[in-house]
Amino acid sequence: MGATGLPEPPEHGTSALPAGTYDGVCVFVTGGGTGLGRAIASEFARLGADIVIASRKPEHLEQGEATIGELGARVRTVACDIREPEQIAAAFDAATEAFRLPGVLINNAAANFPVPAEDMSPNAWRTVVDITLNGTFFCAREFARRHLAAGTPGSIVNVGASYAWTGGPGFAHSAAAKAGVKNLTETLAVEWAPYGIQVNGLVPGLFPHDDMTADIRGNLDRTNDKDACQPALRVGRLRELGWAATFLASPYARFIAGHTLVVDGANWQRRALTNAPVVTVREQMGKGPFGS
Ligand code: HXC
Numbered sequence: 001m002g003a004t005g006l007p008e009p010p011e012h013g014t015s016a017l018p019a020g021t022y023d024g025v026c027v028f029v030t031g032g033g034t035g036l037g038r039a040i041a042s043e044f045a046r047l048g049a050d051i052v053i054a055s056r057k058p059e060h061l062e063q064g065e066a067t068i069g070e071l072g073a074r075v076r077t078v079a080c081d082i083r084e085p086e087q088i089a090a091a092f093d094a095a096t097e098a099f100r101l102p103g104v105l106i107n108n109a110a111a112n113f114p115v116p117a118e119d120m121s122p123n124a125w126r127t128v129v130d131i132t133l134n135g136t137f138f139c140a141r142e143f144a145r146r147h148l149a150a151g152t153p154g155s156i157v158n159v160g161a162s163y164a165w166t167g168g169p170g171f172a173h174s175a176a177a178k179a180g181v182k183n184l185t186e187t188l189a190v191e192w193a194p195y196g197i198q199v200n201g202l203v204p205g206l207f208p209h210d211d212m213t214a215d216i217r218g219n220l221d222r223t224n225d226k227d228a229c230q231p232a233l234r235v236g237r238l239r240e241l242g243w244a245a246t247f248l249a250s251p252y253a254r255f256i257a258g259h260t261l262v263v264d265g266a267n268w269q270r271r272a273l274t275n276a277p278v279v280t281v282r283e284q285m286g287k288g289p290f291g292s
């Protein structure tokens with residue numbers, strides 16, 4: 001039999017959980033106006049959730065609002081920089097006023113750009129760690145404090161990346177921050193399970209989309225056939241990630257906590273003692289010698 005890869009999933013627009021699973025639940029998605037966050041928010045919306053999208057840029061918020069609105073779900077957008085705890089608190093106030101205290105938090109927002117480590121400025125490092133790791137913690141903290149005060153349960157899904165385990169040449173800042181996110185998931189799951197708050201991680205593999213930043217897109221475009229480079233012989237379909245998120249946060253996954261679910265067609269385990277010949281990050285990025 002020839003190698004045909006992992007089969008295609010069910011059609012876009014179908015759901016993995018019973019209709020109405022999220023009726024009456026407010027789902028707060030950081031970075032929900034673009035890319036994977038928008039896809040995740042859409043799957044919650046299909047299952048009845050009221051969606052709150054929090055991010056910085058009005059054009060992203062408008063795009064997310066339009067997408068969720070077209071699905072017939074209720075949606076509220078809030079301008080928020082997750083590096084700023086007081087902005088996060090204000091965003092949760094707005095969500096609670098619009099709907100009710102969010103029952104699900106999707107910590108999806110992150111920052112990333114490819115850069116050789118030796119070229120990275122201190123502020124570039126700080127910026128990525130601040131958004132990806134600190135922002136994730138600040139949002140989780142706000143969510144948990146409100147649920148602890150109210151005596152209500154909740155569910156947090158932290159979106160990660162597989163270079164949390166492997167390291168990420170060309171992405172030292174993001175890989176270190178995502179390793180922090182994975183570790184944080186494990187700590188918070190134990191601290192908050194006694195109060196009914198589940199904390200899990202969700203790691204996407206390669207999910208190309210139209211909202212990718214020019215830096216990330218340019219980096220990916222250096223690989224010609226992205227499907228052939230995956231054991232699945234295809235990249236991920238956005239709905240596959242959305243379905244995983246809706247399951248992890250759902251009543252059907254209540255005993256899953258402190259787990260990081262990888263949705264990548266086994267790509268990150270694809271290692272051998274003899275990999276392709278080494279090409280330095282500088283060469284990959286078309287950069288000259290350091291200091292030249
Ligand atoms: C080197 C860079 C840089 C680049 C910015 N910087 N871009 N350094 N190469 N391409 C440096 C700046 O020079 C500055 O340092 C510092 O980073 C902060 O830059 P600002 O533009 O002032 O930051 P800010 O306006 O806060 O914007 C944050 C950002 C931006 C991270 C730089 O790209 C952003 O808003 N990103 C959000 C979306 C995003 O990153 N999505 C990717 C998620 S994908 P100096 O020293 O000059 O002050 C992902 C995983 C993908 O995470 C996995 C692979 C498929």
Ligand code: NAP
Nearest residue numbers: 031034035036055056057060081082108109110161206207
């Ligand atoms: P994306 O489209 O660039 O999304 C990033 C989102 O984060 C944007 O909506 C952005 O909105 C928001 N954001 C960034 N900084 C913020 C800040 N300071 N405050 C609030 N919001 C902020 O990227 P993506 O590909 O969808 O990635 C989504 C998640 O998946 C990230 O956690 C990423 O690390 C992870 N991931 C993606 C892939 C992939 O193949 N795409 C692979 C592995 C992991 P604003 O600009 O409006 O603030």
